[in-house]
Amino acid sequence: MPSMRTIEAQPIANRYARGWHCLGLASEFSDGQPHTVNAFGTRLVAYRGDDARFHVLDAHCPHMGADLSHGVVRNNSLVCPFHNWSWGCDGICNSIPYSITIPPTARVKSWPTCEQNHLLFVWHDPAGKSPSAELDIPRIDACYSDDWNDWVMEKWTINTNCRELIDNVSDMAHFISVHGVPVEYFANIFEGHKATQVMLGKSSQLAMEGGLLTYATYYGPAYQITEMKGEMGGFTIDSILLNCHVPISLNSFDLRFGMLVRKIPGLGEEQNQEMARTYIKFTQQGFYQDVAIWDNKVRIDNPLLCEGDGPIYHLRRWYQQFYQDDGEVPAAAREHRVFELNPGGLSTAPPLHHVFER
Known part of the structure; x- marks a missing residue:
């Protein structure tokens, strides 16, 4: 046995x-x-x-x-x-x-x-x-454009080690079970200090007819930017998500979640702001779902994985570089690596690149 x-x-x-x-x-x-x-x-x-x-x-x-x-x-x-x-x-x-x-x-x-x-x-x-x-933190042109609403920001204090948050980069399966988002395609790109998640999924609240396509890149250990295109109320919604954290202690961190939403032509300023607030509220619900899991799980260094799981062990090797002196980081931790999962059996995968890079 x-x-x-x-x-x-x-x-x-x-x-x-x-x-x-x-x-x-x-x-x-x-x-x-x-x-x-x-x-x-x-x-x-x-x-x-x-x-x-x-x-x-x-x-x-x-x-x-x-x-x-x-x-x-x-x-x-x-x-x-x-x-x-x-x-x-x-x-x-x-x-x-x-x-x-x-x-x-x-x-x-x-x-x-x-x-x-x-x-x-x-x-x-x-x-x-x-x-x-x-x-250097890359510039987001939308932050300086009148075509976009200003940052809307939420802050939460999470009582766990911040590695739990980082694991989400490669955890494809939890999008289905926790967030109710069936995943058609999923990939990770690791390169130097950048780690990117590319996902094509379905969301009853946020997705367009063609699916919800997101590009999410961590620049270093604690600052992630996501580019997302969705739909709400018959309007196409372009948004940029900020997910960043600052460790308070080894077992707690402040999580800041922000969004920029492109203004919809033809709508007034007040209507655009209301549309942005509603869309942001739907998106924030996903983070609340994650927090509920973190509040009740244990730390695990040897997760038992199966073939449908993402490259969590490789993600952790990439993440470990930030807990070493710069001169001691092995070259393998910074190598360009790509991992793909295709549960939807797509014949054509989305282009693979870091956020905003074409």
């Missing part, structure tokens, strides 16, 4: 992924006030200075441990609420009101940031290396 498969789960390594992480809409940090960010097992503070640039610092003052996110922004510096020590955007203390000299070690970590697509990003690397240009 065959032996039973035993679920294995190693302790989660005390390390957070190397890469760009999206903190949400840049406008949320544009009021000249300090903002608390719980991330990477610590507390950060984000603010925009008089230089109109966004800055992120470690939030705990090394003087007496106060929370700098409860302080005030002065010019490009952050003033501690406890003793008014002033910390520049480079993390170096530049003023102590009751001391002529400043200790040479008076500095806190300053985190690299970037603003793109009206979103604010912070760079995390345990080794302290700066991001290379090839990892």
Whole structure:
């Protein structure tokens, strides 16, 4: 008699992924006030200075441990609420009101940031290396076009390890059982820091007559953009989905889900906004379904797979590169690889490419 498969789960390594992480809409940090960010097992503070640039610092003052996110922004510096020590955007203390000299070690970590697509990003690397240009967040032209509605954003705190979210990239079968979306075609493309899911499926709420075709690409470990074409109320709906997360701890993360929806010609501004809100609501329901599963499952390092499952083991090898120092990542983890599943028996597959790449 065959032996039973035993679920294995190693302790989660005390390390957070190397890469760009999206903190949400840049406008949320544009009021000249300090903002608390719980991330990477610590507390950060984000603010925009008089230089109109966004800055992120470690939030705990090394003087007496106060929370700098409860302080005030002065010019490009952050003033501690406890003793008014002033910390520049480079993390170096530049003023102590009751001391002529400043200790040479008076500095806190300053985190690299970037603003793109009206979103604010912070760079995390345990080794302290700066991001290379090839990892730049790509521009989404729709963000800067009057033909599209602005981002509509939701934020949820999920109490599990963020690998559960990443597994969805290769988990074809759950689209049918969890989301009720029969899949005609499914593929994954892995290349460098990018991982893409191509899916052609059917959705009673969102799909057109020809099916729901999506291209979803992760740029690094935590920022995914999806291009989707669907239908609602007799209108063709073009949309762009944002799925990004920031780990709070090893067992929790903030998930931000956003959408851009192209305006429908002939409809007024208010009608377009209402159409976008309704379409977004239907799409968000899918994430609620995933969260219900995550809330009740266990971590598993050795999933028992069958031929209809996607390349979850390869996905995890790709994802593991972000938990290694850049110079230690094996070349195989970044190789161009394509995996295809064709449950619908299509004679012609959709073109295989990363999102927005033709």
